[in-house]
Amino acid sequence: MSRIGVLRIRSQMGTWRVKDIDGAMTVRELMDRVATEKSLSLSENERLCASPSGSDPLPLDAGLASLNVKHGDMLYIMLTEENQVAHEEAKAPRKVDADGNVRAQEYADGAGRRGFRPGMLPLRAMKMQWTLTDFLDMDARFVFKMKRQEDAACAGVDMETNVARDFQQALRQTAFQQCRVGYLYGTFTDDNKVKVKCLYEPPQRGTAVDVELLEDPREDTVEKLAALLGLRRVGWIFGHPPREEGFHFASPEVFMAAEQQLEAAGGIGDTPFVTIKVTCNAEGLASVEGFQVSKQCMEMVAEGALEIGENPGDCAVNETFTAIVEGKEAKEVNNNFFLINVAISQYEADDMVYSFPVANREELGTTQGQPDLRAQIESAGKQGWCVAQNLTLTRSLSLTLNPKP
Structure with missing residues (x-):
């Protein structure tokens, strides 16, 4: 079989010249050689093609000569992002580490110098030709000029009195020295208000600094029960020990609020979904405040900024992004910058039962059992919870979730 000589392989990383090609070599063997020389791990979807569109992958077991491949021909391959990074690392310059060993410089070591931005590929790895407009548009995607949002999307919160009181009581059991969270269920009104009717506290392990949410085998059941009762998740509530003046949210709490709002809005958009914060002051007096995080905060969390x-x-700013605060680049953004106050009022619901023990408070000494369920059922009397013509129905998630007969 005749000798072909040199082939050119075009990818997002540029054009490679592969020498000493024999016509008897198969497409598979050529791909294996390219993978070895360029430190790639090619998947079955990364195939050599005759055209840049990638719509005509070459048969893997066909010989190059049988495909009329000639000296100097250009073949094309579309690499995954992982292989692009692997190739960058393979061709990186050498460096001497702290132990005196010579090794290849890692991709991250040189990304800030060669990449479009730290942690990103070079411009040429994204596409071969750039205009100034292309560059400026691309760069603008990674720059956030910080702006305060004056008005919340939530017009206010109507909080059921027993829900607020019961959550405070749980915090008082630890003298407000342990963080705790819960999910609020109720309805969104037509005027963008939140009406909170009940609370569900997932399994958790709290400390004086943060909360670890544990696996919840009843998570789906809670959502289905809430939907059957005409309720939805409308917010979340968290409690924490007293903090210094002006310190309202820790970074994980900002992230939690943003992620919950993103989920409720189905993306970066307006939603009444609210965050309720409960703590106490130096005199032991409890405070309950409502907040939302800004849409800019939602966007920055969604983008990984x-x-x-x-x-x-x-909140620290990811090195790939730039945050401009008052005309200057900032490596951190104060959490208060993202917060918007939401007014809270309280009411007493006439269709709720709150005397049943709350779920997932075993570490606080609260348990649920058959005696509790029996007492709750007996308290309803012969009429049950459907009273006269008012058709008043219990909506206690803790009671409905109780698995005991």
């Missing part, structure tokens, strides 16, 4: 940094009162 924010990170949890060393200072709990600030």
Whole structure:
């Protein structure tokens, strides 16, 4: 079989010249050689093609000569992002580490120098030709000019009195020295208000600093029960020990609020979904406040522009992004910048039962059992919870979730 000589392989990483090609070589063997020389791990979807569109992959077991491949021909391959990074690492310059060993410089070591932005590929790896407009548009996607949002999307919160009181009581059992969270269920009104009717506390392990949410085998059941009762998740509530003045949210709490709002809005958009914060002051008096995070905060969390940094009162800015605060680049953004106050009022529901023990409070000494269920059923009397013509129905999730007969 005749000798072909040199072939050119075009990918997002540029054009490679592969020498000493024999016509008897198969497409599979050529791909194996390219993978070896360029430190790639090619998947079955990364195939050599005759055209740039990638619509005509070459048969893997066909010989190059039988495909009329000639010296100097150009073949094409579309690489995955993982292989693009692997190739960048393979061709990186050498460096001497702290132990005196010579090794290849890692991709992250040189990304800030060669990449479009730290942690990103070089411009040429994204596409071969750039205009100034292309560059500026691309760069603008990674720059956030910080702006305060004056008005919340939530017009206010009507909080059922027993829900607020019961959550405070759980915090008082630990003298407000343990963080705790719960999900609020109720309805959104036509005027963008939230009406909170009940609370569900998932399994959790709280400390004086944060809360670890544990696996909840009843998570789907809670959502289905809420839907059957005409309720939905309308917010979340968290409690924490007293903090220094002006320190309202720690970074994980900002992230939680943003992620919950993103889920409720189905993306970066307006939603009444609310965050309720409960704590106490130096005199032991409890405070209950409502908040939302800004849409800019939602966008930055969704894009990965924010990170949890060393200072709990600030969100760190990911090195790939730029945050401009008052005309200057900032590596951190104070959490208060993202917060918008939401007014809270309280009411007493006439269709709720709150005397049944709350679920998932075993570490606080609260348990649920058959005696509790029996007492709750007996308290309803012969009429049950459907009273006269008012058709008043119990909507206690803790009671409905109780698995005991």
